[in-house]
Amino acid sequence: MPLRLPKATQISLLLLLIVLLGGGFASTSVISYYTSREALRSNIINSELPLTSDTVYSEIQKDLVRPVLISSMMARDTFVRDWVVAGEQDPTQMTRYLQEITRNYGALTAFFVSDNTRLYYQAKGILKQVSEHEARDQWYFHTRGMQAPYEINVDVDMANADRLTFFINYKVFDYRDNFIGVTGVGLAVDAVVKLIDNYQERYQRSVFFVDHSGQITLTGASGGPMGAQIGQLLSDVKPLAGLLSQLPKPQSGSFEYQVQDNGHFLNVRYIPELNWYLFVDQHESQSLSTIRQTLYLNLLICLLVTAIVLASVSIVMRRYQRRIEALATTDVLTQLPNRRGFNILAGQALQEAKRSQSPLHALLIDLDHFKQLNDTYGHLAGDEVLRAFARQLRSNLRKADIVCRWGGEEFVLLLKDTDSTTAQQLAEKIRLQTEQKHYPFAGVNLHISTSMGLTELRTDDSLDSLLGRADKALYRAKALGRNRLCIDIRASV
DSSP, X not given: OOSSOOHHHHHHHHHHHIIIIIHHHHHHXXXXXXXXXXXXXXXXXXXXXXXXXXXXXXXXXHHTHHHHHHXXXXXXXXXXXXXXXXXXXXXXXXXXXXXXXXXXXXXXXXEEEETTTOEEEETTEEEEEOOTTOGGGHHHHHHXXXXXXXXEEEEEEGGGTTEEEEEEEEEEEOTTSOEEEEEEEEEEHHHHHHHHHHHHHHHTSEEEEEETTSBEXXXXXXXXXXXXXXXXXXGGSGGGTTTGGXXXXXXOEXXXXXXXXXXXXXXXXXXXXXXXXXXXXXXXXXXXXXXXXXXXXXXXXXXXXXXXXXHHHHHHHHHHHHHHHHHHHBOTTTOSBOHHHHHHHHHHHHHHHHHHXXXXXXXXXXXXXXXXXXXXXXXXXXXXHHHHHHHHHHHHSOTTSEEEEEXXXXXXXXXXXXXXXXXXXXXXXXXXXXXXXXXXXXXXXXOOOEEEEEEEOOTTOOHHHHHHHHHHHHHHHHHTTSSSEEEOHHHHO
């Protein structure tokens, strides 16, 4: 019966543990990840993005809608209308008025264009006279002819070194609703871009604006979705090409789209004051990075725990096997190798002796009249004698020598690399020690003697033939009266 589990069985057990532990941990982590992912996605779509959109909208009302309100106030200002109706007699009055608007409201520029004189008034004075034939003046005639009371456009500001400016152009009417000009304010585009960048940094979302025609009107410094720039149409941005038809009018809405297998969450809100749509875009990977890191951490912990468990199981299995092997090959009473253990050790010793052509002696020892001792003093006394005798044998042998309890009161020794003379001397030494030794038990000094059979390994010997000759020599020692050493005759020749 083998003492060690087959290698294939050990591997199968370890693989089963890997599947059970690793699979269990991994499946739990993955299920937890996808559950958290869906919960997070739902929270982003239904809560986080709408809330961010509302917050950004509030900021816009303060930062961007304010210029619209200022322009509206200017268009309804009685001073502007009275001054125009009175014939624009003192241009400095309008200049001072526009200076005050610029100074008090933090605008880059403030302007008024009279429809009567076509003069362009700004804070520094009269800039020019607009003309239908001038391409740079077409904005005025466009505003003049539109139905809406105002428009927002991005254009260069001639009054400020052609600086790109965010203009609110507001139509002005007299008290009889006759069109008399266009007024408004302008904010530097780079200042507005900084506002957008501030929104994006603060809320960790991408923010941009789109008008009702699907044209991107404002973005941060890095551009809009897929790097889209101001003036570009949504239809030109492939992932968002079909979004224009879905835009809410004027309600809010939530959308999802994919860019190279990366998901995006999008909240859209209509801003009536600007007649624009506010887009708040969140990359899925940004949102899921934390739970993805948690998944990786869980999988790493799973791997470490599985490795630790496997290592622990492997150590326990090896220890258990060694214990089983020790129990199977060790005599419990004397702690010497038993016959099974001796056969393993002796087989190796015979091979070494034959390979190196070194001498090897086998000494078989029997305790004389041991049954009588058990019958007289009890088995506990016999056990104590056996233990003490085993210790005595060990003390007389080298580490290289082999000693075992052969069975009952019989012991066998294999003396490695030992010549006949030395082997005989050692055997006699053990016999005399035993004869002279007292074995105390329960206040009684017990005495015992030994019979021994000694033989030497031959070239053609097996373990059985070697021990067979030692056994015959032992039998002869018993027949001659016990308490003596007999040597195999052919071995001594």
